[in-house]
Amino acid sequence: MRLAEHLYRTISSIRGPLLFVEEVVSVRSGEVVEIVFPDGAVMEGEVLKIDGATVLIQVYGETRGLDTGSAVVFTDSVKKAPLSREIVGRVFNGSFEPIDGHPLFVPERWVPVTGFPLNPVARARPEEFIETGCTAIDLLNTLVKGQKLPIFSCSGLPAREMAAGILQNARLAGGGAFVTVFVALGLTHHEYSFYMEAIEAMRSGFVAFVNRADEPVMERLLAPRFGLACAEYLAFEGGMDVLVVITDMTNYCDALREVSTAREELPGRRGYPGYLYSDLASLYERAGRIRGMAGSVTLLPVVTMPEDDITHPIPDLTGYITEGQIVLSRDLHQRGIYPPVDILPSLSRLMQRGIGAGRTREDHRDIANLLYRHYATGRDLRRLEAIVGRDGLLEGDRLLLDFADAFERELVGQEGRRGIEESLDAGRALLRRFGLAEPQEGGRG
Amino acid sequence: MTGRIIGIAGQTVTVDLRGLKLYEMVSVGDAGLTGEVVRLERDRAVVQVYESTAGLAVGEPARGTALPLTVQLGPGILSSMFDGLQRPLNRLREATGPFMTGGGEIPHLDPDRRWRFSPAVGEGEEVVPGAILGRVAEGPFSHPITATASGRIARLAGGEFSFGEPLGAFADGREITATNFWPVRKPRPCRRKLPPGEPLVTGQRVIDFLFPLARGGTAIFPGGFGTGKTVLEQGIAKFAEVDIVVYVGCGERGNEMAELLEDFVSLPDVRTGASLMERTIVVVNTSNMPVAAREASIYTAVTMAEYYRDMGYHVLLLADSISRWAEALREISSSLEEMPGEEGYPTYLASRLAGFFERAGVVETLGGTIGSLSMVVSVSPPGGDFTEPVTQACLRAAGAFFMLDTSLAHRRHFPAVNWFQSYSLYGRGATEHFDRLVSPRWGEMQRRCRELLKREETLREVAEIVGVEGLQDADRLLMKTAERIRLQFLSQNAYTGDAFSPPEATLARIEAIVSFHDRAAARLAAGEFLDEVLKESTGGMTP
Numbered sequence: 001m002r003l004a005e006h007l008y009r010t011i012s013s014i015r016g017p018l019l020f021v022e023e024v025v026s027v028r029s030g031e032v033v034e035i036v037f038p039d040g041a042v043m044e045g046e047v048l049k050i051d052g053a054t055v056l057i058q059v060y061g062e063t064r065g066l067d068t069g070s071a072v073v074f075t076d077s078v079k080k081a082p083l084s085r086e087i088v089g090r091v092f093n094g095s096f097e098p099i100d101g102h103p104l105f106v107p108e109r110w111v112p113v114t115g116f117p118l119n120p121v122a123r124a125r126p127e128e129f130i131e132t133g134c135t136a137i138d139l140l141n142t143l144v145k146g147q148k149l150p151i152f153s154c155s156g157l158p159a160r161e162m163a164a165g166i167l168q169n170a171r172l173a174g175g176g177a178f179v180t181v182f183v184a185l186g187l188t189h190h191e192y193s194f195y196m197e198a199i200e201a202m203r204s205g206f207v208a209f210v211n212r213a214d215e216p217v218m219e220r221l222l223a224p225r226f227g228l229a230c231a232e233y234l235a236f237e238g239g240m241d242v243l244v245v246i247t248d249m250t251n252y253c254d255a256l257r258e259v260s261t262a263r264e265e266l267p268g269r270r271g272y273p274g275y276l277y278s279d280l281a282s283l284y285e286r287a288g289r290i291r292g293m294a295g296s297v298t299l300l301p302v303v304t305m306p307e308d309d310i311t312h313p314i315p316d317l318t319g320y321i322t323e324g325q326i327v328l329s330r331d332l333h334q335r336g337i338y339p340p341v342d343i344l345p346s347l348s349r350l351m352q353r354g355i356g357a358g359r360t361r362e363d364h365r366d367i368a369n370l371l372y373r374h375y376a377t378g379r380d381l382r383r384l385e386a387i388v389g390r391d392g393l394l395e396g397d398r399l400l401l402d403f404a405d406a407f408e409r410e411l412v413g414q415e416g417r418r419g420i421e422e423s424l425d426a427g428r429a430l431l432r433r434f435g436l437a438e439p440q441e442g443g444r445g
Numbered sequence: 446m447t448g449r450i451i452g453i454a455g456q457t458v459t460v461d462l463r464g465l466k467l468y469e470m471v472s473v474g475d476a477g478l479t480g481e482v483v484r485l486e487r488d489r490a491v492v493q494v495y496e497s498t499a500g501l502a503v504g505e506p507a508r509g510t511a512l513p514l515t516v517q518l519g520p521g522i523l524s525s526m527f528d529g530l531q532r533p534l535n536r537l538r539e540a541t542g543p544f545m546t547g548g549g550e551i552p553h554l555d556p557d558r559r560w561r562f563s564p565a566v567g568e569g570e571e572v573v574p575g576a577i578l579g580r581v582a583e584g585p586f587s588h589p590i591t592a593t594a595s596g597r598i599a600r601l602a603g604g605e606f607s608f609g610e611p612l613g614a615f616a617d618g619r620e621i622t623a624t625n626f627w628p629v630r631k632p633r634p635c636r637r638k639l640p641p642g643e644p645l646v647t648g649q650r651v652i653d654f655l656f657p658l659a660r661g662g663t664a665i666f667p668g669g670f671g672t673g674k675t676v677l678e679q680g681i682a683k684f685a686e687v688d689i690v691v692y693v694g695c696g697e698r699g700n701e702m703a704e705l706l707e708d709f710v711s712l713p714d715v716r717t718g719a720s721l722m723e724r725t726i727v728v729v730n731t732s733n734m735p736v737a738a739r740e741a742s743i744y745t746a747v748t749m750a751e752y753y754r755d756m757g758y759h760v761l762l763l764a765d766s767i768s769r770w771a772e773a774l775r776e777i778s779s780s781l782e783e784m785p786g787e788e789g790y791p792t793y794l795a796s797r798l799a800g801f802f803e804r805a806g807v808v809e810t811l812g813g814t815i816g817s818l819s820m821v822v823s824v825s826p827p828g829g830d831f832t833e834p835v836t837q838a839c840l841r842a843a844g845a846f847f848m849l850d851t852s853l854a855h856r857r858h859f860p861a862v863n864w865f866q867s868y869s870l871y872g873r874g875a876t877e878h879f880d881r882l883v884s885p886r887w888g889e890m891q892r893r894c895r896e897l898l899k900r901e902e903t904l905r906e907v908a909e910i911v912g913v914e915g916l917q918d919a920d921r922l923l924m925k926t927a928e929r930i931r932l933q934f935l936s937q938n939a940y941t942g943d944a945f946s947p948p949e950a951t952l953a954r955i956e957a958i959v960s961f962h963d964r965a966a967a968r969l970a971a972g973e974f975l976d977e978v979l980k981e982s983t984g985g986m987t988p
Contacts, residue, residue, distance in 0.1 A: 122543035123703035281732030311828030392912030
């Protein structure tokens with residue numbers, strides 16, 4: 001702890017968002033600094049690198065108007081988030097300043113925003129079913145408490161309607177509600193107003209961190225950390241079940257690339273820094289449950305795949321960290337199916353534990369396996385049909401083609417909320433209609 | 446030897462200590478974070494810190510430990526879970542709660558646990574390194590305590606002890622202890638290495654039958670996300686026919702590790718009936734834990750694996766995933782501002798990987814027994830593209846390659862091992878063994894199975910043009926048989942009783958399919974119709 005205030009007027013150079021300050025004694029890595037502009041405005045920054053008495057600082061905002069005579073105040077602390085139960089119902093910007101017109105609450109605690117990794121042996125296995133009201137998820141790619149399951153979208157697809165739908169419809173198995181933490185990154189005003197309307201219509205509690213498209217890029221890197229620190233606090237100290245929705249992770253990664261380039265770091269694939277995987281993991285891995293503790297953090301990030309390419313580094317690395325993915329398809333969207341979830345590449349890795357007797361229904365696994373298998377065959381046959389024509393196919397194969405169409409239209413496509421019972425019944429009815437209800441030879445899934 | 450921190454850049458810290466050695470462990474800061482010297486200059490040293498450096502200040506103290514990164518070896522490693530630096534996760538949790546806040550010293554092996562020692566040599570005997578001094582019962586395993594130096598035994602007492610007390614002493618006064626330390630980056634010695642030959646049964650049909658792994662061999666399986674790497678890796682960990690399993694979760698998901706740990710504690714070993722955890726050592730450094738410790742984790746694991754190998758056990762090391770290790774290496778290299786090679790990986794990537802894989806093998810131990818260390822390593826190529834540097838470097842070093850295929854995974858064919866692209870260099874030796882041990886028909890069935898799958902591939906191309914209707918009956922039968930091989934033989938459900946398939950059952954299953962095919966083909970040739978011939982199938986063919 002330092003006793004005296006630590007103020008310097010020794011900026012030696014300014015390069016974009018980076019400042020070099022000289023002759024600094026006793027400074028911490030990651031320490032928060034305040035930069036006082038010539039006009040009196042104050043902006044925060046962070047210590048990136050220390051070499052003897054020379055300190056490199058990353059400024060969190062626009063450095064326009066700064067001069068080398070400006071003052072830099074060292075705060076002796078890493079970036080922390082103020083937390084209290086009163087945070088529920090509030091809306092903040094990417095600097096944790098309230099933007100809902102009310103004053104900041106009295107913090108009960110300050111916690112470092114980056115958090116600490118959860119000891120793997122302290123984790124409890126996620127296995128409690130969450131009902132999202134969406135058949136493509138509940139029935140075929142089941143979400144469980146403590147899971148991280150991203151939505152992979154393409155530009156122009158209704159990812160935001162889907163995310164908002166999940167926010168409004170998600171229920172715990174017992175019917176309980178979530179506290180929602182909503183993190184908006186680089187959102188246009190249009191999207192922002194859409195989400196805020198959806199959030200305000202919700203019955204349950206929420207906390208929102210909003211960084212709009214014209215707001216500082218550094219805040220885009222901080223906002224998800226604020227959101228997750230807040231989620232961990234509400235979950236593990238308040239015993240609440242927290243659902244975190246982060247949209248859009250692509251904006252986050254682009255912000256990270258922008259900052260990394262400004263720092264002159266070595267670029268990796270497509271210019272993203274080599275540590276993109278570890279950085280994303282430091283966010284995604286904060287989802288989970290803890291043994292012997294109530295509360296959970298469930299994470300639903302939205303990723304827009306650039307050029308609809310699932311092998312692009314952002315969806316690719318995300319898929320390697322998260323426990324599955326919900327993939328939206330342009331083809332289904334063009335055919336007017338909502339939500340346009342492509343079942344084949346979608347996956348929930350934690351589904352097996354969350355379904356079946358005592359969780360959803362005894363026949364869930366069988367129905368899901370049968371639907372998946374027949375739909376996959378139907379999709380394969382579509383390619384064949386394109387070559388040899390419908391007449392060149394066997395009778396049974398033509399049936400599967402029709403099944404695949406009906407599956408997309410009636411089961412994946414839906415209007416309004418469907419409970420899990422309803423989804424299961426709809427799935428079973430569809431299989432029956434096509435005479436596919438009973439497990440066939442080899443149909444062991 | 447104490448100095449001060451003079452610079453910090455991410456995980457690399459510069460200290461003004463003199464007299465350090467390269468790769469020596471250094472404790473930095475008031476919190477006592479652990480680091481390793483990676484670069485030495487005249488009056489300063491660059492230290493790679495294994496923990497988060499957030500909040501570390503210049504001017505805080507730094508202290509050399511005079512030791513390289515080491516692991517503690519001794520009874521109590523089995524059934525334990527460690528992080529990449531061999532910190533015991535369970536005791537760490539008891540000490541600091543569910544979150545890992547970093548810093549602090551905690552003994553790697555429990556110093557208070559009591560063990561019972563039965564001496565095997567008498568007082569006055571001369572011993573050489575590797576000689577067995579006595580034994581400790583570690584769960585169901587007999588854990589020999591071996592001499593680490595030569596000399597004449599002056600004292601050696603049996604009975605209960607904990608690590609604080611020596612077991613005895615040499616005539617020249619040196620103490621004999623049940624625990625010792627070994628630098629992780631240095632392979633443990635053996636008398637000589639033997640070529641791998643005997644197959645290592647994994648219980649996965651597609652591996653055991655088509656691409657067998659050998660004891661002392663190495664295998665890699667690359668696959669994009671969602672191709673079932675982790676499920677396959679965990680399946681092998683559960684059922685492989687070895688004495689001891691070392692599982693490294695290297696930069697992977699925390700929830701998956703929680704699942705694995707719960708499974709291993711609750712599931713019985715299919716051979717002994719005891720809890721799987723009794724034969725397992727888990728090293729876990731999840732993706733959000735510090736990258737430098739992730740880089741060290743595979744060395745920590747392989748050193749513990751070698752330790753049990755040296756007792757004459759068959760050990761299997763599983764790492765998921767080596768790509769995360771390589772990325773950690775890349776992050777460290779780039780923070781040291783080294784010249785990057787392909788895709789930003791350091792140019793020493795391939796040689797480091799080869800060095801790691803070379804620690805596998807069948808050995809004659811210093812004590813004269815035979816032990817083996819096998820490795821099965823998953824690779825996560827970015828975008829599922831196998832031409833990337835990590836997959837390519839692994840291919841040159843490993844003896845078996847199981848290619849996980851995204852299109853098979855999309856069809857929910859698991860394990861999604863592609864049967865055309867995969868290979869095993871241990872195939873011939875393993876087939877000889879299976880021919881001898883299981884049935885002389887093993888090799889022949891293997892040939893038939895490959896041939897059927899190959900012909901299906903050709904026919905499928907034809908069918909895409911003329912339609913299945915346009916094929917002849919004999920060819921349609923073959924397609925039907927190949928489909929059965931795929932659905933009932935090559936795929937295996939990890940969540941049912943079928944998760945483990947002993948070699949006898951594997952052979953019986955393929956023989957049933959092939960012999961049905963032969964009978965059906967004979968009936969077709971005799972003029973019967975395909976539909977009639979296939980009718981038999983539903984009755985006789987359900988698995």
